[in-house]
Amino acid sequence: xxxxxxxxxxxxxxxxxxxxxxxxxxxxxxxxxxxxxxxxxxxxxxxxxxxxxxxxxxxxxxxxxxxxxxxxxxxxxxxxxxxxxxxxxxxxxxxxxxxxxxxxxxxxxxxxxxxxxxxxxxxxxxxxxxxxxxxxxxxxxxxxxxxxxxxxxxxxxxxxxxxxxxxxxxxxxxxxxxxxxxxxxxxxxxxxxxxxxxxxxxxxxxxxxxxxxxxxxxxxxxxxxxxxxxxxxxxxxxxxxxxxxxxxxxxxxxxxxxxxxxxxxxxxxxxxxxxxxxxxxxxxxxxxxxxxxxxxxxxxxxxxxxxxxxxxxxxxxxxxxxxxxxxxxxxxxxxxxxxxxxxxxxxxxxxxxxxxxxxxxxxxxxxxxxxxxxxxxxxxxxxxxxxxxxxxxxxxxxxxxxxxxxxxxxxxxxxxxxxxxxxxxxxxxxxxxxxxxxxxxxxxxxxxxxxxxxxxxxxxxxxxxxxxxxxxxxxxxx
Numbered sequence: 001x002x003x004x005x006x007x008x009x010x011x012x013x014x015x016x017x018x019x020x021x022x023x024x025x026x027x028x029x030x031x032x033x034x035x036x037x038x039x040x041x042x043x044x045x046x047x048x049x050x051x052x053x054x055x056x057x058x059x060x061x062x063x064x065x066x067x068x069x070x071x072x073x074x075x076x077x078x079x080x081x082x083x084x085x086x087x088x089x090x091x092x093x094x095x096x097x098x099x100x101x102x103x104x105x106x107x108x109x110x111x112x113x114x115x116x117x118x119x120x121x122x123x124x125x126x127x128x129x130x131x132x133x134x135x136x137x138x139x140x141x142x143x144x145x146x147x148x149x150x151x152x153x154x155x156x157x158x159x160x161x162x163x164x165x166x167x168x169x170x171x172x173x174x175x176x177x178x179x180x181x182x183x184x185x186x187x188x189x190x191x192x193x194x195x196x197x198x199x200x201x202x203x204x205x206x207x208x209x210x211x212x213x214x215x216x217x218x219x220x221x222x223x224x225x226x227x228x229x230x231x232x233x234x235x236x237x238x239x240x241x242x243x244x245x246x247x248x249x250x251x252x253x254x255x256x257x258x259x260x261x262x263x264x265x266x267x268x269x270x271x272x273x274x275x276x277x278x279x280x281x282x283x284x285x286x287x288x289x290x291x292x293x294x295x296x297x298x299x300x301x302x303x304x305x306x307x308x309x310x311x312x313x314x315x316x317x318x319x320x321x322x323x324x325x326x327x328x329x330x331x332x333x334x335x336x337x338x339x340x341x342x343x344x345x346x347x348x349x350x351x352x353x354x355x356x357x358x359x360x361x362x363x364x365x366x367x368x369x370x371x372x373x374x375x376x377x378x379x380x381x382x383x384x385x386x387x388x389x390x391x392x393x394x395x396x397x398x399x400x401x402x403x404x405x406x407x408x409x410x411x412x413x414x415x416x417x418x419x420x421x422x423x424x425x426x427x428x429x430x431x432x433x434x435x436x437x438x439x440x441x442x443x444x445x446x447x448x449x450x451x452x453x454x455x456x457x458x459x460x461x462x463x464x465x466x467x468x469x470x471x472x473x474x475x476x477x478x
Contacts, residue, residue, distance in 0.1 A: 018158050024169075026152055026162045028214035029097065029145040031170035033138065035207045036104055038174050040134065041400070042271040043200070044111055048127065049414045051193050052116045056414060058124045060404045063397040066131050071393035073139050078386030079240070081143050082379075086225045093148035096140050098215045103137035105211070108204045112197045147381040151224050154467035156363045156460035157312060163362040164308040167355060171297050173210055176203050227466045228379035246376050247387050252368045255449040257388060260365075261395065263324070263442025266435040267354055269399050273431040276407070277334075278343065280419045281427050288340035295344055296351040303352065304359075311360045315453030316367075319360035320446060327353030328436055335432035363460075367451060370459040373466065399434075406430040 018026070048054040086092040111130050114123050153159050247253055266273075271293075278289040311319045330350030337343045373379045410426025412419060419427070451459075 017155070018153060018161075023153070023158065023162050024165055025214065025217050026149055027165035027169050028210055029141075029218075030149075030166050031173055032207060032210040032214055033104075033142055033145065034170045035173045035203075035210065036108060036138065038271060039108060039200070039203065039207070040111070040131070041269065042275070045272050045400075046275045047196065047200075048114070048123070051196060052114055052123060053414060054123050054127075055120060056404045056408050056412065058120060060401050060408075062124060062128050062131065063400050065128060066135065067393070067397040069132055069135060070139070071389060073136055074143075074389030075386035077139050077143055078382035078384075078389070080382070081140075081147060082382035086220075086222055088222065091220045092225065093144040094215065094218055094220045096144040097148070100137040100141040100144075101208075101211045101215060104134060104141060105204060105208050107131075107134035107137070108207070109201070112200055116193070143382055143385055146385070148218075148220065150366050150369060150381055151379070151467055152218075152220075154460075154463040156367070156456055159363040159366055160308050160311050160359065163359050164304050167304055167359070168301065169210070171301065173206060175294065175297070176206055224467070228373050228377065243376075243378070243380055243383055244387060246372060247380065247384060250368065250372060251448075251450050252371065253384075253387075255445040256365060256368055257391060258445035259442050259449065260361075260388075261392060261442075262438050263320075263446065264354065264357060264439070265442075266399050266438050269403060270354075272400070273403060273427075274347075276427050277431045278340065280412075281424050281431075282337065282340050282343055284340040284343075292340050292344040292347060296348040299348050300351050300355050304355070307352075307356045307359050310356065311363070315451075315456055316360035316364040317446065317449055317451060318453075320357045320364075321443070323353040323356030323360070324439055324443065325353065326350070327357065328439055331432045331436045331439075335428060363456065364449075364451060366463075367456055367459045370463045374459070374462050402434060403430045406434075 045059060049056055049059060081093070081096065084092055084096075087095075107130050111127065111134075114126055118126075149162070150159075153162050274293065275289075278284045278292060282288075284292065307319075310322070314322075326349035330346050330348065330353065334343060334346035334350070337346050369379065369381050369384055372384075406426045406429065407423065410422045412423040412426065
């Protein structure tokens with residue numbers, strides 16, 4: 001029996017729950033967005049510094065202004081999406097996802113057209129404008145998809161299952177995105193810009209296919225919005241402040257917010273750091289880099305169903321703590337790695353720990369929204385994102401700025417094929433020690449997070465009843 005068959009047999013739900021096909025379709029939008037994000041925030045960064053030769057200082061400045069824009073648009077879009085009405089024949093969340101996809105893809109293509117012959121300031125302003133346009137569409141798509149997912153998959157078990165399937169799809173499609181920089185942006189091949197651009201166009205085409213399958217095959221119905229619909233309330237300062245206060249009073253929100261701000265935050269730029277590390281610290285070639293990136297993910301593929309089962313059995317909080325042990329140990333090994341195969345061995349526990357924590361995190365974040373709906377009667381998925389974005393604004397993009405700042409401070413030269421000893425040590429520290437420090441800090445708010453396994457199940461049953469009526473006790477069981 002193949003991997004797909006094993007997944008089907010493991011995740012068999014009652015007739016009242018989601019079918020395997022429905023879960024698979026629900027798993028597609030997030031990997032499509034993830035692939036776009038990998039291209040923008042990981043692959044393109046290396047492309048712009050090493051092929052287009054944009055100074056890392058300009059890259060950091062771009063993300064400074066980019067994150068200011070994020071601070072503005074995330075809250076506005078979150079509130080707008082919550083209050084948007086479902087319209088027969090057009091829909092709500094899926095409608096927004098469908099209209100934003102073309103803009104996302106257009107921006108991905110446009111960013112490949114910058115030339116190293118342009119003045120630095122021209123490259124800076126063009127890329128900044130393209131990032132602004134991309135992020136506007138991308139934010140609308142991301143918030144809409146999260147809102148849709150949480151009502152289409154109301155139970156903890158379904159959310160875990162979809163998240164496992166997301167992992168398979170995301171890593172399959174991301175392989176093609178990471179294969180390009182692994183082969184062409186590491187070593188001495190970065191001068192072949194036309195070939196790099198052509199292959200990245202192919203990756204964008206793959207990204208477009210995943211987007212289009214997702215947004216054309218998924219469906220939404222009026223019944224999905226019968227309970228907890230925020231569109232029934234008008235938008236005014238009084239009701240908005242009441243809604244915000246209901247979020248800010250939740251201990252679960254604050255502890256989860258600070259956990260998300262710290263523990264796994266450096267993993268957001270994991271592949272960017274990986275490319276610099278393999279290129280300038282290990283001095284690996286393209287094949288070695290690809291193998292070091294691929295093998296750990298094959299290990300994750302093999303154990304993914306087990307990770308999902310662990311989350312269901314022991315609860316999200318305990319699963320995250322368990323995942324942090326191999327995560328930290330892997331980064332400690334990475335700091336001392338000297339060869340590509342040592343880096344491979346280090347990244348294997350890093351990836352297993354990371355994906356165990358992320359698999360557990362998906363239903364926990366959703367449970368906070370469920371509890372707020374249980375307390376107030378109104379679902380506020382978009383507002384949760386808005387409040388989090390405002391609170392996180394002062395440190396948005398911090399990881400990339402820290403990484404680029406360390407590179408600049410230790411003498412990284414974007415024109416040099418071989419970096420000075422200080423720059424190599426800077427890349428080593430930024431890649432391995434920073435994630436360990438953030439992870440250790442993040443364990444404190446996680447310890448204070450108030451949901452145990454029993455609380456998770458209580459909120460899961462509430463969500464199931466709100467979306468589908470009286471819950472079936474067997475729904476979600478294997």
